[in-house]
Amino acid sequence: MFDNGLYQTIYMSFKSLGLSEALLKAISKKGYTTPSPIQQKAIPPVLDGEDVLASAQTGTGKTAGFTLPLLHILSENPKEKYRPIRALILTPTRELAAQVYANVREYSEFLNLRSAVIFGGVNQKPQAATIRQGVDVLVATPGRLLDLQSQGLLSLKRIEIFVLDEADRMLDMGFLRDIERVIKSMPDKRQNLMFSATFSKDIKKLAHGILNNPVQVEATPENSTVDAISQKVYRVAKGLKTGLIIKLITEGNWKQVLVFTRTKHGANKLCDKMGKAGITAAAIHGNKSQGARTKALSGFKSGRINVLVATDIAARGLDIPLLPHVINFELPNISEDYVHRIGRTGRAGAKGEAVSLVSADETTYLRDIEKLVGITIPKEIIEGFEPDPNASTAPIKPGQNRQRRNNQGGNGNRKPKSTNSNTNFSRSSSRNNKSRRPKRNSERRK
């Protein structure tokens, strides 16, 4: 799955990374044979007790990159009878929390460790009851975590390892204050792991505040590099986009399509219209209940639903393997989001196709995207769906995304995706105070 030249030459097995037999058994049950680049780079320093700052997005195998060594460390330390929470994994969305938790469960199958997941939008009682019985690893979204904590239903006083997953999306979603509150309620002496797909000024600042002299590792998903994906732009009049997308999906007989819209309202509207055209579609965005989102995602994965219409934030972190088609119903006004979106196709070695429907008012966005990805995307016009020659090319107002742009300190701070994952461990000299971290010696590694 993560085969590439670089990887072949520095081939390492999971065993040589120092993971325990119980974990190796769970890994082989999952069918993984070789660690992905991010796993190769992140697992050894985590096992050594280092703080780690990792640049990796969904699709790189990052979840196993932090979960496996975390479980290894916890299982080697003596457990206490009442099982205080010893590891906290914080994620921005409920979906991601559920996915990470599913991974934690699978990897810890042969270990004597308990785990739980908590997120909002569902009854808190069963979550609180599980925690009361004692869990070693807690996966949580910030809101529900702070909620339960403020009610005295959980304590973070015994945290040994803290993982901040998709830190950039956390900031995009306005979780900075919540993260700060969570940090304050944990002991100073702990190991910290931070994962982020992009590195804006704000992310660096956050990392500086959380991490202690971190080892930095980097990997981009091999198949989300833009040249591995066939990209196409259809120039079309704004009002004809719905007709065109229906035509592409039905005539192409596309069975698993992820469609991106800019707004939640737009996602709902498009879904309705597709439904009327006989396409089974579901929308996934922040206004949907947890039940509806889970149902939509599982329907999409099983093939019951052919089209998933999502906003950028909702789609972030979703583990949808082998996606053949991604359609940008509207282009994102942040160019890096285009790379994230199309990175969802062509995964696991399959060939993917990314199609964008572009109206006159999106011309500026298209230009910015082409500049970022470094290619001119081939353009086509379909008969009957021509662009409107009289339409203005003035850009659409950023609208709901304006906030995000501000949060990120401007586009220029985001790091363009690179096709190269060849970065070895390097140290940040940002902090040099080792005293906060519990001592881990080499005994931990077998």
Ligand code: AMP
């Ligand atoms: P993630 O980036 O953590 O969301 O993982 C992306 C996908 O890769 C998930 O479906 C994982 O189950 C899968 N995966 C993780 N590590 C490996 C590996 N070493 N070999 C094959 N697949 C993997």
